[in-house]
Amino acid sequence: MRRNLVALAAVGLLTVGGLTACTDDDDSGSAAETRRADGTGKVGVILPDTTTSQRWGSDDPKLLKAALDAADVPVEIENAQGDAANFQRIGDRMIAEGVTVLIIANLDPVSGKYVLDKAKAAKVKTIDYDRLTLNGGADYYVSFDGEQVGKYQGEGLIRCLQEKKVAKPRVVYLNGAPSDNNALLFKNGYDSVLQPKFDDGSFFKGPDQSVDKWDNKEGRSIFVEMMNQYNNQIDGVLAANDGLGNAAITVLRERKRNGKAMNGTVPVTGQDAETQGLQNILAGDQCMTVYKPIKKEADAAAKLAISLFKGEQAKVVDRVKDPESGAYVPAVLLDPIPIYKENVVDVIKDGFATKKAVCAGRFAALCRENGIK
Structure with missing residues (x-):
């Protein structure tokens, strides 16, 4: 599903910077297209929970909002708090209230597909964020390899x-x-x-x-x-x-x-x-972790959403195959980074984690020992 279908990370990064726009005529006459044309729509974001990873409660909402705010694109970000029924309710409400682009990090395939199907019926453009919704049929997918x-x-x-x-x-x-x-x-x-x-x-x-x-x-x-x-x-x-x-x-x-x-x-x-x-x-206590520069992922999703919000069709060069439907989804894929004790400092230098948080209390001495100053 990987290398024969997608480009290497460098190509994925070029893709983020090289989105091209053209008129999207598929939605002509739809309510969503009208809102895109007159600027009365907004971008909706639905995140899954706040317990399985710190990113969903703090990192992604902050980064996505900053990227969309910088483009003066209105955005609403909600978290389903681990509740699939709530995920669906949020999707229903956002679509009813006029989102023209919807970014989702699904909680599970069933509730994710429910929201994507509703969005498609309303001619709302969709982006699977970080997780591919199996058999969901999103317009785009943004994630890491x-x-x-x-x-x-x-x-x-x-x-x-x-x-x-x-x-x-x-x-x-x-x-x-x-x-x-x-x-x-x-x-x-x-x-x-x-x-x-x-x-x-x-x-x-x-x-x-x-x-x-x-x-x-x-x-x-x-x-x-x-x-x-x-x-x-x-x-x-x-x-x-x-x-x-x-x-x-x-x-x-x-x-x-x-x-x-x-x-x-x-x-x-x-x-x-x-x-x-x-x-x-x-x-x-831990051997290693894998760092996924979430800002790059958020920026890539925001760039797609901005183009779609403006009524344009964003073109990307990567694609992934949905293992359930067999359909290919246009994609932006980014490369992760392995982190060991000797390069923990790189995550802090990148601004993803703060020295104040990582080096608090008893970890101050460990930070100094490992070049985090």
């Missing part, structure tokens, strides 16, 4: 296990939500790296479980069961994001398997470069 995220996670776990010199380590998976296409892409990526290790017998594969709704509490419960099953003898955790990684770390901390524990640190991966994830890396 999901399989590359997973490859970085798998490579990171291998690196950390090799540094520990663990003989035939037992590795377990805490995958993301089974309803999230991104979780499938991440898993495809880390499976491509780790499966050869399992096949040749150098690694032992333990439980491989998905965590519904990316719920960190459920992730913790699942990991407790894994640890109990193997009498605490787990050597590596492929956690699909920082929230699930921290869920595992809390259990490892309780069982003295974290940081500089005498009976052996267990490497844990992550994703999203959350403040807590960066602190866990500095403390030695």
Whole structure:
């Protein structure tokens, strides 16, 4: 689904800067087209929750609003707070109140498709943001290269296990939500790296479980069961994001398997470069994370939305195939960045995380030790 269908990240970045506009005649005479023409419409944004990742509650709304405000395009941003019915209600209301472009980061495929279908019927242009809505038929898709995220996670776990010199380590998976296409892409990526290790017998594969709704509490419960099953003898955790990684770390901390524990640190991966994830890396509790420069993603989605708001059709060079419908969705894909202890500082230099937050309290000394000044 990846490299034969999409360009490399550099091309994706060029795409963001090289959107071209032409008249979109498909909506001629529609209410949405009239609002686009007379400037009375707005851009609507629906985000999924505020618990699975800090980005949805703070980063994305701030960045999307700033980009759209800078273009003097009216925008309304709402969060479904993890409630699929609320996600649908927000979509219904925004469409009824006159949005002409709708950006959604779906909570699940069903509620996401419901909103996209309603938008299509009302001639509202749509952008899947960060997550592809399976069988949803969005007009555009903006995200990061999901399989590359997973490859970085798998490579990171291998690196950390090799540094520990663990003989035939037992590795377990805490995958993301089974309803999230991104979780499938991440898993495809880390499976491509780790499966050869399992096949040749150098690694032992333990439980491989998905965590519904990316719920960190459920992730913790699942990991407790894994640890109990193997009498605490787990050597590596492929956690699909920082929230699930921290869920595992809390259990490892309780069982003295974290940081500089005498009976052996267990490497844990992550994703999203959350403040807590960066602190866990500095403390030695987490092996690595994957940083997705969200500002680039927000700017790309905003640029598309601005063109569509003006009644223009934005052209992009990438596309992805919806694995359920088989349809190709025009796309902008960006490249992620692996983060280890030695380059945590890069996330702060980029402005995504602040030194004040990451280096608070006991982490101040760890920041100084790792070049964060």
